[in-house]
Amino acid sequence: MAAKRSIPRKPKHSDLPNRGLKWVIFAVFVLMAALYFIQQWMNAHSVPDFDGGRAFNHLVKQVALGPRIPGTSGHEKALAYYKQILTPLAEKVTPQSFEWRDRKDTTKVWHGVNVVASFNFKATRRILLLAHWDTRPFADQDPDPANRNKPVPGANDGASGVAVLLELARILHENPLEVGVDLLLTDMEDLGDYDHDENPNGRNPFSIGAQKFVEMNPKYIPEFGVLLDMIGDKNLRIPYEKISITNAPDVIEKVYAAAERAGAKAFVREDGQAVTDDHIPFLRRGIPVVDLIDFDYKYWHTVLDTPDKCSPTSLKQVGQTMLELLYHR
Numbered sequence: 001m002a003a004k005r006s007i008p009r010k011p012k013h014s015d016l017p018n019r020g021l022k023w024v025i026f027a028v029f030v031l032m033a034a035l036y037f038i039q040q041w042m043n044a045h046s047v048p049d050f051d052g053g054r055a056f057n058h059l060v061k062q063v064a065l066g067p068r069i070p071g072t073s074g075h076e077k078a079l080a081y082y083k084q085i086l087t088p089l090a091e092k093v094t095p096q097s098f099e100w101r102d103r104k105d106t107t108k109v110w111h112g113v114n115v116v117a118s119f120n121f122k123a124t125r126r127i128l129l130l131a132h133w134d135t136r137p138f139a140d141q142d143p144d145p146a147n148r149n150k151p152v153p154g155a156n157d158g159a160s161g162v163a164v165l166l167e168l169a170r171i172l173h174e175n176p177l178e179v180g181v182d183l184l185l186t187d188m189e190d191l192g193d194y195d196h197d198e199n200p201n202g203r204n205p206f207s208i209g210a211q212k213f214v215e216m217n218p219k220y221i222p223e224f225g226v227l228l229d230m231i232g233d234k235n236l237r238i239p240y241e242k243i244s245i246t247n248a249p250d251v252i253e254k255v256y257a258a259a260e261r262a263g264a265k266a267f268v269r270e271d272g273q274a275v276t277d278d279h280i281p282f283l284r285r286g287i288p289v290v291d292l293i294d295f296d297y298k299y300w301h302t303v304l305d306t307p308d309k310c311s312p313t314s315l316k317q318v319g320q321t322m323l324e325l326l327y328h329r
């Protein structure tokens with residue numbers, strides 16, 4: 001009995017395109033999966049790196065120019081320094097000058113300048129990042145009474161926030177964003193009298209420059225804003241500033257979530273004190289601006305507010321948090 005031989009079946013004509021189709025589907029699936037993972041990888045790596053050393057350099061340079069009090073050479077030189085750094089980086093740099101008649105010495109008129117550096121100028125969706133660039137004319141919290149009429153060097157109180165913004169300008173220039181970003185350096189934040197609220201007519205307020213900016217730009221309504229003030233302290237610790245968490249809790253949440261992604265341990269989810277600062281004129285206008293501030297700084301308004309009390313790693317924590325806020329998708 002002869003073994004039954006199986007005769008190889010000739011493929012039906014119609015099998016060939018089916019098999020081909022399966023391969024095509026498989027290849028498309030593999031390609032899509034690969035694209036998905038590449039996209040995920042790119043999202044995770046799309047946030048640029050903040051250079052704390054470069055920012056610290058900006059801090060040291062500002063302090064070396066001298067106190068930044070309107071009417072002094074330090075003020076003039078610092079303004080020139082900001083223009084020199086920002087003009088090649090931003091699409092538009094606009095200095096906005098204003099005047100302020102002193103309320104204690106009514107013969108004196110202060111000349112202040114706010115500086116705005118805009119990126120992606122045409123975008124309608126905008127984010128504001130700000131810091132004050134002036135320094136307090138009198139170190140009235142100095143333990144030594146002989147120093148209380150001397151100016152504050154303003155390494156942490158003034159230069160630190162601006163230093164972070166100047167390094168951010170370089171990164172924004174190199175990594176364009178779809179959203180518009182405005183960096184605002186406010187003048188005359190820090191010549192206010194502590195008892196201004198009790199006697200508003202005979203005392204100067206804080207945040208004169210920020211108030212003037214809000215008045216001079218009534219159509220400017222960014223989605224939200226972040227104020228950086230006294231963020232250079234070596235032992236940096238940034239709890240929730242009370243006025244910010246009360247009036248703009250969503251922005252606070254966004255910032256602290258960004259800090260977590262950046263691994264910025266200085267940001268602590270704890271209630272801090274209320275600070276009279278440049279966010280207030282914006283909040284009054286209904287623009288949610290939060291204040292990131294480490295108010296626990298023993299050299300505050302003393303002649304000892306110098307660069308050695310600050311550190312590049314502190315600036316990096318805040319700068320990297322701002323980049324997570326802007327670039328994370």
Ligand SMILES: [Zn+2]
Nearest residue numbers: 136157190301
């Ligand atoms: Zn101050």
